[in-house]
Amino acid sequence: MDRIELPTGVALDVATAGDREAPAMLFLHGFPESHRTWRHQIDEFARDHFVVAPDQRGFARSDKPQGVEQYAPEKPVGDALALMRHFGRERFTLVGHDWGGAIAWMLALTRPDLVDRLVILNAPHPYIFQQTLIDDPAQRAASQYIRAFRMPGLEQQIEAMGLDRFFDTTFAPHADPALLAGEKANYLDEWSQPGALTAMLNWYRASAITVPAIDEEAVQPDFLNQPFPQTRMLVLVIWGMKDAALLPCQIEGLDRFVPDLALRRIDAGHFIPWEAPDAVNRAIRDWLPA
Template identity: 30%
Template sequence: MTEHVSIPTAAGAFDAIAAGPADGRPVLLLHGFPEAAISWDYQVAVLGDRGFRAVAPDQRGYSPGVRPQAAAEYGIDELVEDVLAIADELGWARFDLVGHDWGGAVAWWTAAEHPARLRTLSVVSTPHPGALGEALRTDEDQQLRSQYMRDWRSSGTERRMLANNAEALRRMFEWRVGNSRVDEYVQRLSEPGALTAALNWYRASRPAGKIGKVGVPTLYVWSTEDVAFGSTAAFATEQWVTGAYSFQMLEDVTHWVPEEVPEVLTGLLLEHLASK
């Protein structure tokens, strides 16, 4: 049974959903934009039923208790520190880390910089930042796909996204996520300051240093109809993993993998976790 918990840290209290026995093998799941922890509710429930202790937090800016105003507070260093702070508060010396979209980017950086903390890494949609960076330099298709990242840094983005009953926000989900779930995302992001906080992930300055290769056993799941991430970076991600690596390509699935094909993704996660 899924429960709602609050995780206090020095940065503030993170809201989260959780399931499974307190002494179960720990799994932390990180959501992306413009979603929330509940994007993982199916995976959290199944993992909990299988004896894992699965926790999915509303990340920085999405949890009202951790919503700083300045874009500078949403740099990758702060986001990785949140992951470690949450794990520390939960008493997890080592854990399995799962991420989708922006949560996937944070997961890659965490694995690269703190490999000793992770048992395994599973990333959905988001290629390794090194592979994505190279594609942005050399691949016109990826450059076009990523134009939105620059567009969303403009000051009028919140107004455009929330206009006409948040039509632009709703359209992002490509009708692959249930209306009631999208309604909840829109309601959350319509709270004062919430959408600005979420967009600050894009407005924060990018890391000055280069990310290294990942030696943690890694599962990478990419879907062929993903509008944000093309095949160039997806296929190149293997070059950035030195540990055991599994690449799973889902045909005819969009960017919203955790909610569009929850059973398929959960099966892949369980297989990966069981192998390590």
């Protein structure tokens, strides 16, 4: 791991692998993880790429600036751009899962000149996600955890119950327990870093996505009534169809916003980079240029 100071005001721990002169791939993890999300992808794609996989701001031992506003999506987008500039890369393949996928969508939409190809793993398109939170009762119900994560003081409640119990009762049920067993110590170590719980939850608190209560008559945000930009690069979306939090409605109608779309459905849950690594690696490898 390298410690890299960025002009965005944070220092990130960054895993790199592969030939630094090879085409670059940037891997962005989500909640509540770290670069280890990609432990089965880093070596595979370092065979013919320069792989960059940071611990994003607020996670593991990367910096954790104070204040919810420090986790608004444009902040990690800025980190990602600064990180690739640090390595002298003007274009790269961008890969994102969960919150890392949300940042990848935003980066690809706002800086298409930099993203050669985009790979999304179980991370909803912003327009479709917001629309389904308004008009799809099942998705709204599945997303109520976001409202809970935004509650003030939740981190103190987690600390009171103990990280070990939080892992066993709140996180582990959403993944294959056999695959998680060997990783538990890594998660507990990362979550126990000073300020980590608040920083990780602040990603949810800083998001502009509206999550209505189950029985709430929701008001549709203005941006849903306006033209939404399309992606301008080749896009591969890999979806674990057993994801209990992000339902299959997230990939319905995706081609409206993603003209050059390749879609791969996988029989796995939300954490597909390590729940179904062979299928994920094969899907990406088959889609990348030879």
